[in-house]
Amino acid sequence: MPKDEANEVVLKVEEIYKSYKGKEVLKGISFEVRKGGVKVIIGPSGTGKSTLLRCLNLLTVPDKGQVYLEGEEITHAKKNIHQFRQKIGMVFQDFNLFDHLTALGNVEIGLTRVKRMNREKAREKAQEELRRVGLEEQASLYPAQLSGGQKQRVSIARTLAMDPKVILFDEPTSALDPELIGEVLEVIKNLALQGMTMVLVTHEMGFARSVANEIIFMEEGKILESGPPAQLFSNPKYERTRQFLHKISELYGE
Amino acid sequence: MTENLALIFQSLPYLLEGAGVTLGLVGGSLGLGLIIGIPMAVGQVYGNKYLASLISLYVWFFRGLPELVLLFLFYFGLFTLWGLNLTAFTAAILVLGLRSAAYQSQIFRGSIQSLGEGQMLAALSLGMKKSEAILYIVLPQALRVSIPGWSNEYAIILKDSAITYAIGVMELLTRANFIATRTYKPMPIFLACAVIFIFLTYGGVKALNLLEKKVRIPGYAYGRREI
Amino acid sequence: MNELYSFIRDIVLPPLLEGTLVTLQLIVLSIPLGFILGILIAVGRVYGNKIISLFCTIYVLFFRGTPLLVQLFILYYGLPSVGIFFSPFVAAVLGFILCSSAYHSEYIRGAIQSIKSGQMMAAESLGMSRSQAILYIILPQALRRAIPGCSNEIIYLVKYSSLAFMVTCVELTGAGKIIASRYFQYTLVFAVVGAIYLLMVSVITKVINTLEKKLEIPGIG
Numbered sequence: 001m002p003k004d005e006a007n008e009v010v011l012k013v014e015e016i017y018k019s020y021k022g023k024e025v026l027k028g029i030s031f032e033v034r035k036g037g038v039k040v041i042i043g044p045s046g047t048g049k050s051t052l053l054r055c056l057n058l059l060t061v062p063d064k065g066q067v068y069l070e071g072e073e074i075t076h077a078k079k080n081i082h083q084f085r086q087k088i089g090m091v092f093q094d095f096n097l098f099d100h101l102t103a104l105g106n107v108e109i110g111l112t113r114v115k116r117m118n119r120e121k122a123r124e125k126a127q128e129e130l131r132r133v134g135l136e137e138q139a140s141l142y143p144a145q146l147s148g149g150q151k152q153r154v155s156i157a158r159t160l161a162m163d164p165k166v167i168l169f170d171e172p173t174s175a176l177d178p179e180l181i182g183e184v185l186e187v188i189k190n191l192a193l194q195g196m197t198m199v200l201v202t203h204e205m206g207f208a209r210s211v212a213n214e215i216i217f218m219e220e221g222k223i224l225e226s227g228p229p230a231q232l233f234s235n236p237k238y239e240r241t242r243q244f245l246h247k248i249s250e251l252y253g254e
Numbered sequence: 255m256t257e258n259l260a261l262i263f264q265s266l267p268y269l270l271e272g273a274g275v276t277l278g279l280v281g282g283s284l285g286l287g288l289i290i291g292i293p294m295a296v297g298q299v300y301g302n303k304y305l306a307s308l309i310s311l312y313v314w315f316f317r318g319l320p321e322l323v324l325l326f327l328f329y330f331g332l333f334t335l336w337g338l339n340l341t342a343f344t345a346a347i348l349v350l351g352l353r354s355a356a357y358q359s360q361i362f363r364g365s366i367q368s369l370g371e372g373q374m375l376a377a378l379s380l381g382m383k384k385s386e387a388i389l390y391i392v393l394p395q396a397l398r399v400s401i402p403g404w405s406n407e408y409a410i411i412l413k414d415s416a417i418t419y420a421i422g423v424m425e426l427l428t429r430a431n432f433i434a435t436r437t438y439k440p441m442p443i444f445l446a447c448a449v450i451f452i453f454l455t456y457g458g459v460k461a462l463n464l465l466e467k468k469v470r471i472p473g474y475a476y477g478r479r480e481i
Numbered sequence: 482m483n484e485l486y487s488f489i490r491d492i493v494l495p496p497l498l499e500g501t502l503v504t505l506q507l508i509v510l511s512i513p514l515g516f517i518l519g520i521l522i523a524v525g526r527v528y529g530n531k532i533i534s535l536f537c538t539i540y541v542l543f544f545r546g547t548p549l550l551v552q553l554f555i556l557y558y559g560l561p562s563v564g565i566f567f568s569p570f571v572a573a574v575l576g577f578i579l580c581s582s583a584y585h586s587e588y589i590r591g592a593i594q595s596i597k598s599g600q601m602m603a604a605e606s607l608g609m610s611r612s613q614a615i616l617y618i619i620l621p622q623a624l625r626r627a628i629p630g631c632s633n634e635i636i637y638l639v640k641y642s643s644l645a646f647m648v649t650c651v652e653l654t655g656a657g658k659i660i661a662s663r664y665f666q667y668t669l670v671f672a673v674v675g676a677i678y679l680l681m682v683s684v685i686t687k688v689i690n691t692l693e694k695k696l697e698i699p700g701i702g
Binding site for chain 2: 054083085087109110113141142145155
């Protein structure tokens, strides 16, 4: 895993607050991700992890606080936000593949419609990205003809094709049958090894441990503690963190 | 009996010409309804509060009034008031089209909402603008999902087109009535007219079903979201 | 302004209200009878023997495949030539009942077929006859499921009742047409006519929605 202490900051958030219908979901979240860094956010469900992730690419607009991409504030970009989103990839829990397009079409459409790349170049690049996730054979299949694991790999390829500065993963394996989880984690692990900057929300603790260089433990809209996996897993500061890790390892195994 | 058959046979070319006018009416008003209905649906789902309630008002008005009242109101009333000198045929297309837009917009709106917000989120996270996401991701799927509802709308408009008899459009029923009053033989003529309508209704629906099969996405279950 | 007001009040409204009364009579007769006939057609199609089922299928095919106006013309202008005479009002009501029953029957048939076969088996295993099972077990469930479609059909019927005027039964739309052409005030008169229809449709929709809520059973959608 590349050391990221000296690298430049890719994504930074400061004091993010968000409420839904009078209920405060995020209560002042701050952290930064450096180039090549892998942050894994863990915590009980309903503590605002997914909301936080959506605030990072402004799919959800935070009530207060700032998001910076490579030093530039994007929180109030409003009209130009789509230009920043090209650089922030997102992988969803339920894939959200475009159901009317083939696997190849899904990877291509961002290139042709957003990056305005010409068709041949886009096709070439899309094929290359599918190869990267091991799905060049399935290029012409529609989402409904793919297994869950394959769908998620296509959605990763779709994101990779945009050459993002950072990729956000929102519980990428939660909707998968157990036997399909491995293939997706494998792809993500490889990305980490290749130096991709990533922020992940996941319940796969063994995976988090092996891939993250920092773990963030969130509870009730706040960051309770954070640190390198070795420290957080073996010697957490708070009893709550220990309890959570214990419960989750019972549920999901290591 | 043979006398009646002979009458039907003689009248057939005249009636079929009327069926052509009927299909013209249907094509024109379905097309107009489509062109207006799609942006209306998009406006209702993605537009701001004011636009959405303006569209709801339009839908409420055109769905709440009988077609016959709309025809009288527009053809004899408003179109004349506005100084438009329209033929009955054109006026009928306008009224049926504006009315169909109200119904079609609700078909498309339902389809858009059936897609789930994930499609929009994924498109936005790729860096698409909202308008691009609607154009490239939402509408291509929503329109496919809409085809069954749309073929139903075809059948309804086809049958409703007979009501334009009331303002003298020379469509199928108007012509049938014309022959019936001249020959004093209403029964065979109206039955022949009914049979032609039956062919147009079920033939058209069948054709639209074929279209649906053609644009169907393999394995995609309509109306149900697959995860 | 005052003139306009008194024109509407004294000249336009009285005949329109008389017409509204006729419209209400038309729909009050047609709605329940059309619905009941629709149930019979649906049951005949699903549970009848070959001949009954075929008859019901053709019935539905005909009435859903042709415009209501054509059906009304056959009833009012066509049948006298074979010796059957109806008054305009009766012809209209008959047409509305026959036509709406065909549409109702399709919603009800769909609902009947959506009920699991276990219900019929359970009823028969209790010793019920087939007709008892249909009456006490299948229909009570199916009709509840058919309510949304049938409600729609009733609203349609309110609006299509205007076609009675095309067979010379002077109801609301007809009264409007007569008064509008006498004073050449189409926009004004039909704005008022339209408002009355919107009011009727809104009230009937409300009534149906309340009824729907009353008939709701947990777990039956």
